[in-house]
Amino acid sequence: MMKKILTVAAALFFAVLLYGAVDIPVLDRIPGHRVTFSYSMETLRGGEKSDVTSGMAVVEDNSFKVSGFGIKVYSDGKTLWMVDEQVEEVVIQDVDPEDFQSNPVLIITDYKSLGDRLKVNSATDRSLDVTLTVDDDCTMRFIVKDIRMTEKAGTEDMLFDVSALPSSYVITDLR
Numbered sequence: 001m002m003k004k005i006l007t008v009a010a011a012l013f014f015a016v017l018l019y020g021a022v023d024i025p026v027l028d029r030i031p032g033h034r035v036t037f038s039y040s041m042e043t044l045r046g047g048e049k050s051d052v053t054s055g056m057a058v059v060e061d062n063s064f065k066v067s068g069f070g071i072k073v074y075s076d077g078k079t080l081w082m083v084d085e086q087v088e089e090v091v092i093q094d095v096d097p098e099d100f101q102s103n104p105v106l107i108i109t110d111y112k113s114l115g116d117r118l119k120v121n122s123a124t125d126r127s128l129d130v131t132l133t134v135d136d137d138c139t140m141r142f143i144v145k146d147i148r149m150t151e152k153a154g155t156e157d158m159l160f161d162v163s164a165l166p167s168s169y170v171i172t173d174l175r
Helices: 001-018 107-115
Strands: 034-045 046-058 063-068 071-075 081-086 089-095 120-124 130-136 138-150 170-174
Touching: 107 120, 107 130
Parallel strands: 089 170
Antiparallel strands: 034 046, 034 138, 046 063, 063 071, 071 081, 081 089, 120 130, 130 138
C-alpha cells in the first residue's frame, strides 16, 4: 500500500510540476511559488478502472504534502513520512535522489525521458487534465483543479514530527 502511495504521489507531481514539457501557461508560472491544488486520479489497467482517488496537495521547492487514499504524505525533499491515521502507522524513509517514486521533484528535471507518454487532455489557468501511459496495460489520468500559486511560505509544515504522536502509533523508520 505504501509503495502505491509513492507511485501516486510521483505521478501526481508529474502532472502538476511538468512545466516546460508542453506549452501550458499555468505550469510556466509554478517555479518560485507555493502551489496548492485538489486532484483526482484514476488508474486504468486493461481498459478497466482499478483505482480512483482524490485529495489535496501543497508543493514548495523540493518539499510537499499530499493527502489521498486515506494517507498523508509529507516530505522535506530528504525524508518522506507516510502517515495513516486510521491504522495509526507512520513509515519514514529517505527520499532516493534518483527514484521518481520517492522523489517526484526529479520529474521536473527529467520529464523529457517520458516523451509521448504524456497526453494533455485540457489545461486552463487553474486546472489541468493529463493522461500518463505507464506501460502497455496501464494509464493514469490526473485531473488537477483549483491551482493556486502564492508567495513561498516556508516548508516547516511539510515536516512531520513523530515525537508528537500518541504511543499507540507504530512507527517504522526505514532510513
